[in-house]
Amino acid sequence: MARSPFSPSFWRSPLRGAWLTSVLGVVLLGGITVLFVTGLLSYAAYNPDLSPVNDQTPGKGFLGFYLFAWPTDPHWLYRLTQGVHVTLGITLIPVLLAKLWSVVPKLFTLPPARSLAHALERISLLLLVGGGLFEFVTGVLNVQLDYLFPGSFYPLHFYGAWVFFAAFLAHAVLKTPTAWRTLRHLREETTETEKATGSTPPDPHPPTVSRRGALGLVGGSSLLLFATTVGQDVDGLRWTALFAPHGRRDPGSGPGGFQINKTAAYAGISPAETSDEAWRLVVTGRGRTVRLSRPELLRLPLHSSALPIACVEGWSTGDQWWRGVRLRDLAALVGYDGDPPDVLVESLQRHGAFRRAALRANQVADPRSLLALLVNGEDLTPDHGHPARVIVPAAPGVLNTKWVARLTFGDL
Numbered sequence: 104m105a106r107s108p109f110s111p112s113f114w115r116s117p118l119r120g121a122w123l124t125s126v127l128g129v130v131l132l133g134g135i136t137v138l139f140v141t142g143l144l145s146y147a148a149y150n151p152d153l154s155p156v157n158d159q160t161p162g163k164g165f166l167g168f169y170l171f172a173w174p175t176d177p178h179w180l181y182r183l184t185q186g187v188h189v190t191l192g193i194t195l196i197p198v199l200l201a202k203l204w205s206v207v208p209k210l211f212t213l214p215p216a217r218s219l220a221h222a223l224e225r226i227s228l229l230l231l232v233g234g235g236l237f238e239f240v241t242g243v244l245n246v247q248l249d250y251l252f253p254g255s256f257y258p259l260h261f262y263g264a265w266v267f268f269a270a271f272l273a274h275a276v277l278k279t280p281t282a283w284r285t286l287r288h289l290r291e292e293t294t295e296t297e298k299a300t301g302s303t304p305p306d307p308h309p310p311t312v313s314r315r316g317a318l319g320l321v322g323g324s325s326l327l328l329f330a331t332t333v334g335q336d337v338d339g340l341r342w343t344a345l346f347a348p349h350g351r352r353d354p355g356s357g358p359g360g361f362q363i364n365k366t367a368a369y370a371g372i373s374p375a376e377t378s379d380e381a382w383r384l385v386v387t388g389r390g391r392t393v394r395l396s397r398p399e400l401l402r403l404p405l406h407s408s409a410l411p412i413a414c415v416e417g418w419s420t421g422d423q424w425w426r427g428v429r430l431r432d433l434a435a436l437v438g439y440d441g442d443p444p445d446v447l448v449e450s451l452q453r454h455g456a457f458r459r460a461a462l463r464a465n466q467v468a469d470p471r472s473l474l475a476l477l478v479n480g481e482d483l484t485p486d487h488g489h490p491a492r493v494i495v496p497a498a499p500g501v502l503n504t505k506w507v508a509r510l511t512f513g514d515l
Contacts, residue, residue, distance in 0.1 A: 108211045119205050123314045125282035127202040127321070132275055134195045139268045141188035145415065146261060148173045148181050148499050153445060154461035157502075160258040166265055175469040178496035182413035185499070186336040189417025192242050193332045193346055197324035199235055201317075227273045234267025246416045247346070335418040344418070358479030359487050361420040362412070364500065367485035371453030372506050374485070382490050384474070388437035388444070388512030397490045400476060403428050408471040414500035425494045427475035430467045434512045443467040448493055449509040457501040462493070467512075471496045474507060 147170050151158040174180065209228065216222035238260065245256050312320075334340030354360045375381060379397050386393045395403075407426045413419035434443035446467050449459045466472055472495045476483065483489040488505030495503060 108208075117309070118312070118314055118317050119208070120314065121281075123318065124202070124205045126318060127198055127205060128278065128282050130198050131195065131202055132279065134191060134198070135268070135271055138188060138192055138195070139264060141184045141191075142260075142264055143169060144184045145181075145188060145499070146257075147171060148184075148497075149502070150461065150463055153463055154447065156447070156457075156459045157461050160261045163261070166261075172463050172465055173497065175466055175471070175496040175498075178410055178471065179413075180497040181499055182336065182411050182419040185413055185415060186333075186417055186419060189242075189246055190329065190332050190336070192239065193246070194325045194329040196239060196243075196328060197321045199239060201321045203232060203235070224277060227270045227277075230266060230270035231274050234263060234270055237263050238267050332417075338421045358481040359484040361423060362418060363486050364414055364416070365452075365455055365486075365505070367489075367506070370451075370455055370506065372451055372485065376451060377485070377490050377506065379490070382508075384491060384507065385509040386433050386437055386512070387509070388434065388439060391437040393436050397476065400428055400474070400491065404432065405476075406470065406473060408473055408494065408496070410471060410494055410496050412494075412500045412503060424479050425473055425475040426477040426480075427473040427491070427494075429470060430462075430472045430474060430493070430495075430510075431470070433474060433510060434467060437512055439512055444513050447509075447511040448504045448507055449511070450504050451506040451508045457504070460502045460504050462495060462498070462502065466495050466498065469496060474510070 146160075149157050150173055151160060151163075152167065152170050206228075210232070216225060241256065241260050241263065245260070328346060331343055331345040334342065334344035354362050383394045383396055384400065386395065405426055406429050407424060409422040409424055411420050411422050430446065431439075431443045434446070443464060444467070445464050446462050447459060448462065450457075452458050462472075473493070474491050475488070475494045476491055478487060483492060488507070491507045492505040493503050493507060
């Protein structure tokens, strides 16, 4: 028996072949393209070119060519795009692993390069395999464990996505025509044809399951992961979100009974500093500074917005009924009576990312963008940002800053 993976007879599974590889490849072609697009949209939603406090990926250069001012309509936009990104990514894990399993013998073929073209194909294959594993592993760690991985998630995942997708695109250009021909002309039973083309092992083990059976196992595994993830975005199905711990976590009951990703205790917020006696909101712009207590804010014209919270981990809440002072009205207090400018929002929090966040002028100007003081008819709870938090339509959850201490309008 061959003991070296560099020997063709080492790989003896009868399931490997052009048919199974082609089916899995076509599924990944569509799925990974959607993942890449929704991932780029997620990055754009942070407005990374607006201010250094939003940009966790310095030196991106031409890779940021597509960035645009993130819109506020529809108000559920980020909830949709990031929900699709995370749910689809988890759902595709069995497909990716099966695809890698089906082609792993090709990584051990000798000689390593028969020609320049073959060498380039092998390099792209290594980048494809390594990049795919890296992107999926870091993505799952971010969703499941608040990202326990060396280095910052944002630049690693961003640059890794471009490397992986470039290799994926090159591989797709090379292999998609062959895959389509295989699916059109090759049936599972034509193993002799596959042997002639080197698609199956020369000395396979006796089959214990058909390729369609193996494909069904992969599809069933993906369906199971989908069913235990998608509930993170559906209120009535949150109990099913076993693979989305933030979305499944019991938020309690009452007006503040909806998900959070950061508690007041974790952020280092003490009750003494958020009391009505101690806390003041500082609003600055155009050389003016206004300090407002919470009772003073409550005496200003209040408005309501029905908006969700949606986070990068893929979970989201349903629409909550927020009430507070419009951001554009606060801008008017410091001299911006017309079109309001960008704003830098600073929080009292001492721990965790995005203690400061910048919002674009179009987000400030939207009448639904509030410095919220109440939610669902009652005061904000400490974990939901008491005494005041920002809520903006279609923005990622970390830009809806909690425990707001200062708003600086103008050039950032």
